[in-house]
Amino acid sequence: MLLLADKWKDYELIDTGDGEKLERWGKYILRRPDPQIIWPLHKEWSLWKNPHGHYHRSSKGGGQWEYKKDMPEKWTIKYKDLSFYIKPTGFKHTGLFPEQAANWDWIIEKIKKANRPIKVLNLFAYTGGATVAAAYGGAEEVCHVDAAKGMVTWAKENLELSGLKHKRVRFIVDDVFKFVQREIRRGRKYDAIIMDPPSYGRGPGGEVWKIEDKLYDFIELCMNVLSDEPLFFLINSYTSGFSPIVLENILNSSIGKKYKGKIYSGEIGIPITKTGLVLPCGILGRWESLK
Template sequence: MYMARDWKDYEIIDTGGGEKLERWGDIILRRPDPQIIWPLPKETSRWKDVHGHYHRSSSGGGQWEMKKSIPDSWSISYGKLKFHLRPTNFKHTGLFPEQAANWSWMMDKIGGAGRKIQVLNLFAYTGGATVAAASAGASVVHVDAAKGMVQWAKENVQLSGLGERPVRFITDDVFKFVQREQRRGNKYDAIIMDPPSYGRGPGGEMWKLEQNLYPFLESCMDILSDNPLFLLINSYTTGISPTVLENMLAMTMKSRYGGKLSSGEIGLPITSSGLNLPCGILGRWES
């Protein structure tokens, strides 16, 4: 398991009963997590003394119960990287802290490349990977279909003091953007993608990861440079093994460029129990 252990501003305090108790800076939140199928032996006072508790609805979705006043948004740091947070209607805060394991890896790869690296971040959300890649010296193209998420990513880049770095923010359908880059002949040294399980494009196009990920990955081969540095796939789709991602990368990246493959779960430590919480999977190819 690839663990994000170096956080100071984030912590999973405790888990149980389908929920996790988290510290985001000075803000304590209680949120559901489908991986936590073990019981909570005792609901201590700390579980009740939270700023916010997200309750999932039996009919889908859910809502926040705010028990203490919190700012509309606040920020936390991971080393020199800084991120704005705010509770969303879908239980998230705008950041997936387990991804710090990938940020550190890609920063090391970019910093050690000894050349200028052009990174394409697809399904880029609020830009955690964009901030990490830019901080390591890469030029970054950040693509997401949601205008609000792209704006949030811009704020994170500015917050981290990287506003002068070469980062392009594109609000667009990811698949159409890749097709246009093919026609334009643009090339990238590294690609990061975090595709959803399901999605619908602006023209009603359906995306299902199990059916569409491989052909999309194949299409990305045409926009890689002759000497690529890495390709990273993240996934939160339940039922997909890390080996599946590694197999796809073997059939595309390794067959064309050689290099090294790795895959596995990505996770976070739980302070109270010393256990690890699995949070998703990754597949990596590197030169």
């Protein structure tokens, strides 16, 4: 299964080639590296040569932005009724993964059609794209957890920017393992869980996360905070080398043994305007209730 994030108006993947992508974020053009782009660039036309910002990788690791035109430190883009702040960071990212719009639409639809109060737990929640979507979809409560304080602050700003400040959203800065363990002890339950685990990371107390070592055990742990009638369980991954079937197998071996529902996996991609090709942007695994 291939899901396309093809309903954007404020974002466009203009062209790709030679390890880089050319994107429009609102009215600003950014040029950034992408390890998936191993095909050639046929022509470095005008926008390639003169974007607003160009992120250059360093041979020593990391990199930096070169700004060729005046642009603000941050600006706003919309996806349908949702709004997000965009800000180029020192790690080439902009604070939003536009391909996740394919998941936002699904999250909103699932919650709206549930016809019952839904509590959502969003783990490794970053700047809150899925949190904003869940709140917009009508979730009774959303709990947003990320180890980076700056990302959680950014997520709060996105919620307010989307006109959803009145929604019940808990923002938590914590290691996700420790947080879920505490929720188990408190007896808290959630009807939907979303997670976007990194390949590698460290928690606020130096806790080490390696996805190949920790993911299955973490999903098993999270099952202890699922309600008796869960709505969905969504896993995103950007880990290179992982097949979508890995996530499908993990879900079948965990949540699929306890709850009846549909399990499937696939890739997420963004269409490339110039060539008509699709840029792969990670994989997903989903379990969803059939009720």
